[in-house]
Amino acid sequence: xxxxxxxxxxxxxxxxxxxxxxxxxxxxxxxxxxxxxxxxxxxxxxxxxxxxxxxxxxxxxxxxxxxxxxxxxxxxxxxxxxxxxxxxxxxxxxxxxxxxxxxxxxxxxxxxxxxxxxxxxxxxxxxxxxxxxxxxxxxxxxxxxxxxxxxxxxxxxxxxxxxxxxxxxxxxxxxxxxxxxxxxxxxxxxxxxxxxxxxxxxxxxxxxxxxxxxxxxxxxxxxxxxxxxxxxxxxxxxxxxxxxxxxxxxxxxxxxxxxxxxxxxxxxxxxxxxxxxxxxxxxxxxxxxxxxxxxxxxxxxxxxxxxxxxxxxxxxxxxxxxxxxxxxxxxxxxxxxxxxxxxxxxxxxxxxxxxxxxxxxxxxxxxxxxxxxxxxxxxxxxxxxxxxxxxxxxxxxxxxxxxxxxxxxxxxxxxxxxxxxxxxxxxxxxxxxxxxxxxxxxxxxxxxxxxxxxxxxxxxxxxxxxxxxxxxxxxxxxxxxxxxxxxxxxxxxxxxxxxxxxxxxxxxxxxxxxxxxxxxxxxxxxxxxxxxxxxxxxxxxxxxxxxxxxxxxxxxxxxxxxxxxxxxxxxxxxxxxxxxxxxxxxxxxxxxxxxxxxxxxxxxxxxxxxxxxxxxxxxxxxxxxxxxxxxxxxxxxxxxxxxxxxxxxxxxxxxxxxxxxxxxxxxxxxxxxxxxxxxxxxxxxxxxxxxxxxxxxxxxxxxxxxxxxxxxxxxxxxxxxxxxxxxxxxxxxxxxxxxxxxxxxxxxxxxxxxxxxxxxxxxxxxxxxxxxxxxxxxxxxxxxxxxxxxxxxxxxxxxxxxxxxxxxxxxxxxxxxxxxxxxxxxxxxxxxxxxxxxxxxxxxxxxxxxxxxxxxxxxxxxxxxxxxxxxxxxxxxxxxxxxxxxxxxxxxxxxxxxxxxxxxxxxxxxxxxxxxxxxxxx
Ligand code: ATP
Ligand code: MG
Numbered sequence: 001x002x003x004x005x006x007x008x009x010x011x012x013x014x015x016x017x018x019x020x021x022x023x024x025x026x027x028x029x030x031x032x033x034x035x036x037x038x039x040x041x042x043x044x045x046x047x048x049x050x051x052x053x054x055x056x057x058x059x060x061x062x063x064x065x066x067x068x069x070x071x072x073x074x075x076x077x078x079x080x081x082x083x084x085x086x087x088x089x090x091x092x093x094x095x096x097x098x099x100x101x102x103x104x105x106x107x108x109x110x111x112x113x114x115x116x117x118x119x120x121x122x123x124x125x126x127x128x129x130x131x132x133x134x135x136x137x138x139x140x141x142x143x144x145x146x147x148x149x150x151x152x153x154x155x156x157x158x159x160x161x162x163x164x165x166x167x168x169x170x171x172x173x174x175x176x177x178x179x180x181x182x183x184x185x186x187x188x189x190x191x192x193x194x195x196x197x198x199x200x201x202x203x204x205x206x207x208x209x210x211x212x213x214x215x216x217x218x219x220x221x222x223x224x225x226x227x228x229x230x231x232x233x234x235x236x237x238x239x240x241x242x243x244x245x246x247x248x249x250x251x252x253x254x255x256x257x258x259x260x261x262x263x264x265x266x267x268x269x270x271x272x273x274x275x276x277x278x279x280x281x282x283x284x285x286x287x288x289x290x291x292x293x294x295x296x297x298x299x300x301x302x303x304x305x306x307x308x309x310x311x312x313x314x315x316x317x318x319x320x321x322x323x324x325x326x327x328x329x330x331x332x333x334x335x336x337x338x339x340x341x342x343x344x345x346x347x348x349x350x351x352x353x354x355x356x357x358x359x360x361x362x363x364x365x366x367x368x369x370x371x372x373x374x375x376x377x378x379x380x381x382x383x384x385x386x387x388x389x390x391x392x393x394x395x396x397x398x399x400x401x402x403x404x405x406x407x408x409x410x411x412x413x414x415x416x417x418x419x420x421x422x423x424x425x426x427x428x429x430x431x432x433x434x435x436x437x438x439x440x441x442x443x444x445x446x447x448x449x450x451x452x453x454x455x456x457x458x459x460x461x462x463x464x465x466x467x468x469x470x471x472x473x474x475x476x477x478x479x480x481x482x483x484x485x486x487x488x489x490x491x492x493x494x495x496x497x498x499x500x501x502x503x504x505x506x507x508x509x510x511x512x513x514x515x516x517x518x519x520x521x522x523x524x525x526x527x528x529x530x531x532x533x534x535x536x537x538x539x540x541x542x543x544x545x546x547x548x549x550x551x552x553x554x555x556x557x558x559x560x561x562x563x564x565x566x567x568x569x570x571x572x573x574x575x576x577x578x579x580x581x582x583x584x585x586x587x588x589x590x591x592x593x594x595x596x597x598x599x600x601x602x603x604x605x606x607x608x609x610x611x612x613x614x615x616x617x618x619x620x621x622x623x624x625x626x627x628x629x630x631x632x633x634x635x636x637x638x639x640x641x642x643x644x645x646x647x648x649x650x651x652x653x654x655x656x657x658x659x660x661x662x663x664x665x666x667x668x669x670x671x672x673x674x675x676x677x678x679x680x681x682x683x684x685x686x687x688x689x690x691x692x693x694x695x696x697x698x699x700x701x702x703x704x705x706x707x708x709x710x711x712x713x714x715x716x717x718x719x720x721x722x723x724x725x726x727x728x729x730x731x732x733x734x735x736x737x738x739x740x741x742x743x744x745x746x747x748x749x750x751x752x753x754x755x756x757x758x759x760x761x762x763x764x765x766x767x768x769x770x771x772x773x774x775x776x777x778x779x780x781x782x783x784x785x786x787x788x789x790x791x792x793x794x795x796x797x798x799x800x801x802x803x804x805x806x807x808x809x810x811x812x813x814x815x816x817x818x819x820x821x822x823x824x825x826x827x828x829x830x831x832x833x834x835x836x837x838x839x840x841x842x843x844x845x846x847x848x849x850x851x852x853x854x855x856x857x858x859x860x861x862x863x864x865x866x867x868x869x870x871x872x873x874x875x876x877x878x879x880x881x882x883x884x885x886x887x888x889x890x891x892x893x894x895x896x897x898x899x900x901x902x903x904x905x906x907x908x909x910x911x912x913x914x915x916x917x918x919x920x921x922x
Contacts, residue, residue, distance in 0.1 A: 190215030196222035260329035282334035303338035326373030345645035357381030365578035565641030603655035635691030637724035656714035687721035693847035708768035748782020763841035770836025779813030
């Protein structure tokens with residue numbers, strides 16, 4: 001029997017040895033060059049760099065041998081192999097499955113050219129300890145659940161290895177795991193909660209590509225073995241945890257994330273720390289001061305109250321940050337609160353006129369979660385606290401009831417619970433929409449304050465109803481808010497209506513001083529109520545002939561813009577539903593455009609500039625925008641007003657219900673629009689030409705748009721066009737919106753001389769207009785990368801094709817209904833388009849010429865026009881010079897002070913007729 005067993009064992013060993021030999025021979029065949037490896041003879045156990053035990057292959061060590069070739073699929077029959085190190089070669093092709101190599105402990109395949117990794121690669125690799133797969137051009141793959149059974153895993157390193165998906169929870173359960181190195185992958189999601197049980201020392205997750213890692217990093221606080229943490233260049237948010245338990249942490253890289261809140265003092269005091277980076281987050285509070293000798297990269301680009309290490313922030317700042325802590329330091333709050341003076345127009349915060357004491361906190365619709373901090377009680381000057389329409393939970397802190405100046409509290413539509421504190425009778429309290437308010441907190445729910453009992457959400461402890469109906473006669477807030485909103489609405493309606501007022505006088509907005517009674521009066525809690533704007537309708541002599549009180553705005557409204565229209569961020573928040581996503585109309589190079597809706601349904605468009613997009617300081621911005629608000633024409637989208645508060649720069653435009661020309665010309669099918677007829681296209685072309693001609697003729701040295709393109713041609717419900725965004729490019733700082741930047745984005749519209757030299761004349765707009773004409777004719781974008789290379793650039797292709805008149809048909813948009821008359825009209829416009837896009841600026845016509853060519857074509861379809869009515873005293877049939885004179889007379893003195901030519905403000909503009917006649921001899 002013993003003999004038989006021995007025979008079987010011997011036989012199976014020989015079979016295994018034979019299969020090892022086969023696998024090794026396969027390997028020797030698949031990789032090259034093998035000549036210098038010392039792999040000679042038939043027994044692999046005699047080969048160099050190969051170890052055997054009892055005739056079985058246990059280790060293959062071939063790092064950095066310049067090997068090419070692939071790994072054969074028979075490699076997984078090396079069932080005793082415990083070490084395979086092939087790093088730093090040029091091995092390629094798909095990795096075979098290593099499934100079943102249950103002895104494999106060390107596997108180094110990094111720095112090769114392997115193209116993919118099979119799904120069952122790690123199946124049964126239960127002995128794995130050290131794995132490195134970094135720097136291979138794999139197809140994207142996910143970390144498989146098979147790895148969970150490698151419970152002796154110490155190092156898992158696969159940076160730059162195309163790993164997608166999230167970090168698996170099982171990593172936290174692998175008790176031996178010390179190092180996870182997964183930088184430069186495509187990982188998403190958050191840090192696994194299971195990490196708090198791990199013994200991880202080394203965590204490299206930096207620079208994820210694509211959507212990146214995100215969420216909180218709080219779990220780090222429980223990972224007490226950590227020595228090195230690289231989380232830089234991801235999307236982590238929330239605050240930095242208390243890392244005082246991480247006694248061995250020496251390297252902490254957190255830069256380039258979206259972390260908020262204070263830098264914990266425990267971090268600055270951490271003895272082990274040698275190297276830390278916090279740059280480019282949204283960190284707040286005092287600028288951190290680390291011990292001497294620590295390598296720190298705090299850098300700028302955070303929201304610290306000031307940038308002097310260790311210098312404390314203003315007390316008010318610290319209180320507000322405690323309040324923000326209750327909400328979990330939301331990013332929007334961090335963005336809005338970034339200096340040391342909360343009374344310098346911080347969002348959500350209103351102060352008294354002396355700009356010292358905080359009087360209003362208004363967080364309505366701010367998407368807040370978390371709890372209401374009792375620190376609010378420290379703001380003894382607070383009159384109004386608005387927290388409505390958020391997801392706040394917990395209790396209303398009792399301390400609020402003892403705030404001496406508090407007059408109104410609105411916590412409607414949250415998820416609060418517990419007893420409502422016993423507020424003074426005079427306090428207007430709104431608590432509707434909190435179904436659990438008045439109940440005992442459910443187990444496990446946080447809360448800020450003591451326990452609670454009894455009551456219902458419809459009554460306060462004092463027996464008063466807590467609904468909005470509580471705003472009785474003794475409590476003016478609701479009425480005032482209502483009046484203020486009404487006033488705001490009226491003001492904005494006035495603004496919206498202004499452009500079609502058919503009176504022959506010009507209206508303009510002017511600020512009046514804040515009535516002292518309102519500013520100082522104890523009964524008005526919000527800046528919405530504290531300021532009035534006067535809409536004065538001026539008569540021809542510039543005297544105010546009538547006044548309508550209009551609500552809104554903040555104490556920062558300045559006269560810098562000479563009577564221009566300043567609107568406060570609170571009003572803009574109100575009308576855009578707190579800049580909600582549903583209100584987004586689109587996004588451009590300067591920021592996001594939101595739709596705003598007034599109570600009566602009147603709509604506006606609010607362009608909220610991205611921070612830093614406007615290079616100009618506040619005064620310069622106001623001065624230039626102030627000018628732009630005065631440029632009014634039927635074919636220019638009116639800039640109705642603006643807002644400059646803190647870092648916020650917003651522009652308010654009239655709303656154009658049919659969106660952009662681009663949406664109707666190129667994306668009509670996706671948007672559910674019918675294609676534009678030729679007649680509509682022609683009308684739009686003429687509208688644009690008139691708008692731009694008007695700009696060009698405003699001052700002697702002209703006012704140049706510089707960014708004419710279909711997304712800046714907006715349409716009304718009648719499909720008539722207006723040009724928008726004139727003057728914006730000039731406002732941007734050099735880098736952000738430079739010729740170079742724009743070359744990449746809107747290359748197709750840039751005149752060659754502008755692209756090459758940056759030289760700007762009106763002919764730059766004429767060129768861009770020519771491109772728009774080509775787009776109207778062809779239905780093709782200025783730059784269309786889906787086209788073959790020779791027709792990708794519209795101008796080049798179009799000019800080449802129409803050089804042969806017979807071929808014009810080739811360029812016409814196939815969706816245009818073509819009859820003879822249309823064809824002729826298109827030929828004329830095609831010729832004009834060619835003319836406008838002439839290489840040399842001096843060969844291009846003036847915009848006036850374009851108007852003259854296009855208007856008879858439009859008339860052809862519309863012999864009796866009813867559109868030439870007067871608007872702002874501008875009659876389009878009247879020669880421009882005359883129009884301008886009249887307009888100037890109406891406007892008073894400053895209105896012709898245009899951006900390009902402030903010093904020549906009083907020089908009359910060059911009449912269109914003169915331009916045209918001198919060129920064309922007509
Ligand atoms: P650029 O920043 O170069 O002007 P753009 O025109 O594409 O590029 P925005 O001007 O910011 O970008 O406008 C973004 C989008 O918002 C537009 O494409 C349009 O759909 C919408 N939009 C802008 N202004 C208005 C408006 N007054 N009325 C209606 N929609 C508007
Ligand atoms: Mg635009």
